[in-house]
Amino acid sequence: MVARVCAWALRPTVVCGGGTGRRAALRWLSPSWGGAVNSRFSGRFRSSDMNDALRKDERNKIMSRGLPKQKPIEGVKQVLVIASGKGGVGKSTTAVNVALALAANDLTKAVGLLDADVYGPSIPKMMNLKGSAEVTSKNLMRPLVNYGIACMSMGFLVEETAPIVWRGLMVMSAIQKLLRQVNWQQLDYLVIDMPPGTGDVQLSVSQNIPIAGAVIVSTPQDIALLDARKGAEMFRKVNVPVLGLVQNMSVFQCPKCNHETHIFGTDGVRSLADDLGLDVLGDIPLHLNIRETSDSGKPVVVSQPESNMARAYLKLAAEIVRRLPVSPT
Template sequence: KEVGLLDADIYGPSIPKMMNLKGNPELTPKNLMRPLKNYGIACMSMGFLIEETAPVVWRGLMVMSAVEKLLRQVDWGQLDYLVIDMPPGTGDVQLSVSQNIPIAGAVIISTPQDVALLDAHKGAEMFRKVHVPVLGLVQNMSVFQCPKCKHETHIFGSDGVRDLAKTLGLDILGDIPLHVNIRETCDSGQPVVISQPQSDAANAYLKIAMEIVRRLPVPPA
């Protein structure tokens, strides 16, 4: 399957670092940007267009314009899936994306703590209001296991996302543990599913990905 990844976090793009990609996109003869590619995934991010440490100090209209360009002025080619990584909240980015392209489904990701769940709840309700199906929720940083004694600690709480899923009438798609390997592989630009494909952390991501694909509507032939 051909997969594209759009980093729609205009103010804090992180996909370039996590996917170990640098450089400016080339332009096609039709003046479209070519995504940068690594690990078989075509990626586009605001981070490719600005210096790594440069802040993006823009008002809402400029952010909406940037999102539209990242959607419309990129030569994605023939994709089976386009994954859009959005920032937290219910702001200009979410509104721009939902108004510009048809979305097959949204996935809400949150830690189990109450403060994060407030935003997750609002995010789910926002997608419902703009008629985007919510496929389910993912509980991130669900549990920390001590690497020495194997004792498990629920640092951010244990069942917050599950309780929210029940409130919203949605399913839990999976849990991502709080693990040093995930942090290290993200920082080094070597995703854990690539660098440690047999690990429990990689399996957690793969199970969630398969569950998402299973719930997506079948594309027209």
């Protein structure tokens, strides 16, 4: 039986923007190729300090050519992303209430909210907004505004019940439009509600605009924590500072007897934060009012500002601001 040797070779390929880069291509080499071929490859990949340094320098040059240049969003001072590794953990509810809490904590700050979940936009319903985005003379979309928050979502561009059946390239084009073709005017904070996962949208947003910080939302459940870890590590790999984690749906209190039940487990997010060397920014309970107010388009921060749930979001927003870098003037 002829043994096979697996080697990686770099071959030219076309990358975004029309330039020429290189990518790793898997090739199978065997002794049947002949001694000269094997000798050439073994020489090329012979380990030495000099060759390692040259290859590392070449990789850095390739990566610098292949990645897009980050460009700030016009009029936006700081971008904050609210993300999760898994869906169904209350990320969008957290993003909406954090945006409202940022504005409530400091009335001098202008806050915007961008729904980057192209396939399942939920911001229009949660913020009680309907209608289409108007376009300015400069071909920029005007955000819809409610509760003092400027909002933009794919939900404003398609019918509410229409499914978005798009391939990746169309989704990336839509994200670029949501990032670059919106007239945000002047914002102190733009909160981006990311879709769940660690895919194309997360990479596109992270690589195209400077992000002041990312917040990872998770329930204490073990399954959710597995994906939350991946989400935090992804942002670290693309050099986005992770401000901390949010433990959502942490405890349920019976409205009749006030007995507390940890439906999704106890302090799982705190354990994950310790492993990652991060802080838990907030602890949000599982409460009927949070769900009902979100479904009715009256988020708890504005509809029940004196409640314990609203105070939890206000405290969370304050912790986020405390960890953000100093805002440019």
